[in-house]
Amino acid sequence: MLGMGPSMVLSTENWKTQIKKGYLELCILLLIRRYERIYGFDLLSKLTEADLPVKEGTLYPLLNRMTADGYLKFAWETAELKGHPRKFYSLTKVGEIILDEMDEEFGRMVQIFKVLKKTDRS
């Protein structure tokens, strides 16, 4: 490519990381809505299955913040399970509203992207 010096890093990893930050919350909210109530370890598994792997040390702090923001609520369940308690997350009403807004905004961005991507310059 013209103008590309030898020191240029040919990588989109940094861009991917930035993009991920934006829609990870959207994806988490979508998954919690889908499963209605889910605990952290399972949420990690579902995200990995969706080809959106997230590190444990990143997910739990994010869930903690989204809970503090009022998007999520939780409940500890231990009765039927052996040993340790597990924290199950579900959407609050605020979380439902926020998810809808994020969903709509993301759709709009996808439309913009499609328009910009058109090869037709007319």
Place this chain on the structure above:
Amino acid sequence: MDASSKLDNYLSILERSLKPFSTSDRADIITEIRSHILTATERDPGQSLDSVLSALGEPEIVANRYILERGLQPAKPPIRPIVKWLTIGFLGTFGLLLLFIGVIFLKFTPFLHITDNQITLLGGLVNIDGKASSIGKSSFSGMKRFPSPSKETIEIRFSNGETQVKNSGDSSFQWECKVQGRLGPVKSLEQVSDRWILDLSAVKGMSCVFQIPEVRHLQLKGMNGEVVIDQPRYPLDLNLMNGEVGLTPDQNLKYHYQLQVTHGDIGSFSSSDDPKAIPISIQLINGDISHRE
């Protein structure tokens, strides 16, 4: 460390690093992380606790992520002991250096002092008087011309030090002295009746060269030191309490010696009874009188 201890240790560090959170929030976080770790090892028994903890990350870093997500101020990483001790060592050394500089400043001030005929540096460590300069020494000198032939008596009084007595070869009486350290006030040559007195008894630790003309009489009175007399051409009276006297006679002259040492030795001197012989009287309490060539 067994698995249980490792887990407890990890969670303990995580809990300590979550200081900005309330007690209940900290407990909540610790319980959730513990649950994750136990679930991970249960779901995959082949996975070791170390790998689960490694996947989570260092507890301090995990705690900082919690803190940053909530918009709080992250905890500073603990200072490693070696860093702490290196810092203490550096500060201690720096403090000693400041103390040393302070002592130097106090001892060697004023750094520069200039008068009409003398420059003093570093509080007197270096004195430059225009004639001579040496590190750590002061100096003074003088001269007096006498009529020739002279009928004067010269009396030199000193306290301690090294004294060389030479012939000036003309009618002048000259002296040049160096003193270790600072020089206090020096009496000048004064005339008392027919005698000229140079009183240097207040000067400590001097090293002087006296050049004597052909006078009627030379008197030297001192406490301690070394006196070297070179080929005297004048009657000499020397009184010294402690020290060494070295005398080099002029081979062309005759001397009549009166040498007395209370505690010490007298070298070999050939005394003459010729009335024209120059009288040399030396009285020394402790020390030696030696004949020098």
